[in-house]
Amino acid sequence: MNIIVIGLSHKTATVEIRERVAFSPNLIEKPLRDLIALDEIIEGVIISTCNRVEIYATTRDIAGGIARIKRFLAEHHRIPLETLDPHLYSHHSEAAIRHVFRVASSLDSMIVGEPQILGQIKTSYGYAAEYKTSGIILNRFLHKAFSVAKRVRTETKIASSAVSVAFAAVELAKKVLGDLSDKTVMLIGAGEMCELAAKHFINSGAKGVMVTNRTFEKAERLAEEFCGEAVPFEEFLQHLHKADIVLSSTGAPHIIIGPKDVEDAVKRRRFKPMFFIDIAVPRDIDQKVDDVESAYLFTVDDLHEIVQANLAQRNLEAEKAEEIIDQEIGQFFKWLSSxxxxxxxxxxxxxxxxxxxxxxxxxxxxxxxxxxxxxxxxxxxxxxxxxxxxxxxxxxxxxxxxxxxxxxxxxxxxxxxxxxxxxxxxxxxxxxxx
Amino acid sequence: MTHLFFSLTLGFYVCATAAYFACLFRTSAGLTQWASRLLATGCVAHILSTVHLASKAKHLPLTNMQESLSFFSLMIIVAFLIFERRYKVTTLGSFVTPVALMMLIGSSALHMELRQLPPILQSNWFWFHALLAFVSYAAFTIAFGVAVIYLIQRHFLKAKHFGVLFQRLPPLDTLDEISYRCLAVGFPLLTIAIISGAIWSEKAVGSYWVWDPKQTWSLITWLIYAALLHGRLTIGWRGKRAALLSIVGFTVLLITFFGMKHSITW
Known part of the structure; x- marks a missing residue:
């Protein structure tokens, strides 16, 4: 029995192609059943994320199985095989095992070490298990891939540093404010990045949320979503001293928070530190705010710099992860042949x-x-x-x-x-x- | 015996200090654990050495510079180990253990014969005074280490320099809290130490306050820390100003300890 992998990813195909080949999770049952109905194929799992579409299958005939699945992909998505084929990669036996272990461990991801991929594979595998299109080999294989991914996560530092701007903001805030569990976040404006950062802060335990916006209804809506408090834009400076973390991303053409405002706020809070993130372009917060004692201002550029440094660190850790995968492949292959x-x-x-x-x-x-x-x-x-x-x-x-x-x-x-x-x-x- | 324990202590402290330095630049759970274990083992040897010396001399080993330095060093290590357990601040060790180590090396360089205890020191007020003073000194040493880290970390944050050291050093908030704890413990102890010292002085020479350099400098130290604590409690002084004042306070403390001799003892 042989394991084969056929697929395409961000490394081999543009987003236009990936979109056309993607499987919708709601409609996954039919393709899964069609897949294992193929003569050459015994078990099958379909993985579909925004960065990759892959089919894991077992077959007795490696070459035939791979060719058949390529045809299956082309026919199912109504794309000529000649168009699709250059983007497809295929692996079998040991190489297939290595590939899936690497994907699950997030070594093949666009951002190495990003944690979502494992969850996505687990979900995709969940469908295959539900419709019983995976059998003894793929069940064991994917569970092994999950445990390898876990080992990589715990034994290397591949995922220990923040590689998204929003998460970097949280890590940075912790360096100033320590534990975030009793801290309050103030959201000024309603940029997407700002909301994302606010979500990260809440997930990290931040207690209170204040939202302000030129359009008060928007502030109210967002405040409701975060179980927070809406503050009228005209009055937000009076509430500034209550915030430990200030996230700003308004479309204002000029500065809305100056050093004087922050000085007052800091005095009112008895010099307890304040953490500012300015995501807006043009800037919302005067650079001089950073000179105020107990106020720490960071811009998107600062956050990007952290992200870049962390990415470089991750690539180093990835080498250690490859060693772990090497060990695990040997073990799994032994089981497969027995x-x-x-x-x-x-x-x-x-x-x-x-x-x-x-x-x-x-x-x-x-x-x-x-x-x-x-x-x-x-x-x-x-x-x-x-x-x-x-x-x-x-x-x-x-x-x-x-x-x-x-x-x-x-x-x-x-x-x-x-x-x-x-x-x-x-x-x-x-x-x-x- | 005392000598053996003392040498062991010195050896363990050297290794521990090296390990804590390595901790500044490498994230490794194993290394952190080893640093702490080495230091704790050294601390046990240090306690044994001190107890042995005390039982031989039949009094607390606080009567001359050699003994005092060793005791000061021991108190620093004990205080650090407590804070390390409580706040998980490994990197504080990189700043505090060298101070303790230097004091211990200084102590080992001095050779003082055990001598007959001068009658002037044969007062319970003296022991009470000296013991409290050293505990408060240890608390202020920790506060000093924390203040230095605070200034470094603050510099990294303001300069937007996010290197390895920045990653390893503790959050500003944690540093601030430790600094406050040290002050809250150290200041009352120093106050009682100065008062009990004055009482001892009265018993020994018949006057509470003789304005000898030691007493004068002690008072200056006390005033600095009083100002720091007062500022903190009333207007919320913290951050850079508090850190700088804490460093000044520690410097004055060292001057008091090393530079000023009691006119009434030796």
Whole structure:
């Protein structure tokens, strides 16, 4: 059994192509079922995020399976294969395992170390598990990928630093204000980035939110969303001293907070530090505010600088992550090859039993004056005969399973006795063990 | 025995100081743990050495510069270990352990024979005074370390310089809180130490206040820390000004400790 991966990502395709190939999570059932209905494909999982679309599948025929899935992608999205093919990559066996481990560990992400990808793979896998299009191998494979990703997260510092502007703002605020759990955020204006940053601050425990906007209704709406308090724009300076964190992104053409305002606010709060983030262009907050004692002003450029530095750090950590993945691939590959043993034994047994029954029936039905207990005796005789014959090869195969020659034996047996793929019920049996 | 424990202490402090320095530039849970373990082990050896010396001399080892330096150093380490547990401020160690280490090296360089305790020191007021003074000194040493870090970290924030050191140093708020705790513990202790010192002086020489340099400088130290605490409690002094004043206070404290001799003792 082989694992194959076919897909495209931000590295091989533009967003226009990725959009056309993406699968909608609401309509994922049909493509999943179509996928495993293909002759060459046994199990299948479809991963679809805004940065990548990938299909993980198991097949007996690597080349055929890959070609078939490429065709499947083209047909499903009604894109000519010639157009799609240059963007597609495919991996099989060990390379496929490495690829998926790297993707889950966020080493292949646009921003290395970003945490969303693991959740997205888990969701996508959830659909496949729900519609039972993933089986024993892909189940085990993806769970292994999840645990590898977790190991990478805990053993390297790949995700320890902020690489988004909003998150960098939170990290920076912690360096000034320490614990954010009793701090209040003031939101001035309603830029998207500002809202995002506010959400990050609330997630980090910030207690109170004040929102102000030239349009009071907008402030009220946003305040409601954050369970905060709306402040009329004309009065916000009177409330400034209550804020520990001020996020500003108005469209105002001029400065709206000057050093004098901040000095007053700081005095009213007995020099407790204030943290300002100015996201607006042109700027909302006078640069001189940074000169006020106990006031710390940062602009988007400062935040970008932090993000850049952290990204460089992440790339260093990624090397350590690759080492972890190398170790884990070896382990998983060993399990994958040993997996062939049990189904092969079962198939071999079934094959023998099939022949035995057929011959037994032929003999009995042609035997006119068959003694009453003869059928039972013949049954026992042929069973004993079959079991004795099978004993040696079964033992040899099981022992090989612990060694390393499994593929050789399995292939030989399959060819010599024309064995079919593993029977259906056996998969569930194995699943319970796993 | 005292000597053995003392050498062990010195060895452990040297290793711990090196480890704390490394902690400034590397994030590693293992390293942090080792630094703390080395220091704690050194601290145990230090306590044993001090106890052994005290039992040999039959009094607290606070009677000369050699003993005092060692005791000062011990109090600093104990205070730091407490704050490290409470606030997880490893990097404070990089600033405080060198101070303690220097004092211990200074102590080891001095060789003073055990001598007969001068009658003037045979007063419970003296021991009470000296012990409290050293605990308050240790608190102010921590406050000094915190103030230095505060100024460095503040500089990084204002200059928008976000390097490795910036990442490793604790948040301003934490530093501010530790600084306040130190002041809140150190100042009352220093006050009681000065009062008990005056009482001892009365018993020894018949006058509460003799205006010898030691007493005068102690008073200056007290006034600086009084101003700092007062500013903090009334108008919320913190940040740069408080940090600078804390550093000035510590400098005066060192002058008092090293430079000024009691006219009445030696």
């Amino acid at each position: 997996l062939e043993v049990t189904p092969t034994i079962v198939a071999l047994r079934n094959r023998f039993d099939e022949i035995r029954r057929a011959e037994l029936e032929k003999t009995c039905s042609n035997w006119k004056d068959l003694p009453s207990d003869a059928e039972k005796r013949l049954e026992a005789l042929t069973m004993a005969f079959m079991n004795k014959l099978l004993h040696a090869p079964t033992t040899a195969l099981k022992q090989a399973g612990q060694g390393g020659r499994v593929d050789l034996y399995v292939d030989a047996l399959r060819q010599l006795f024309e064995l079919e793929a593993a029977p259906e019920q056996n998969e569930e049996l194995e699943l319970e063990e796993g």
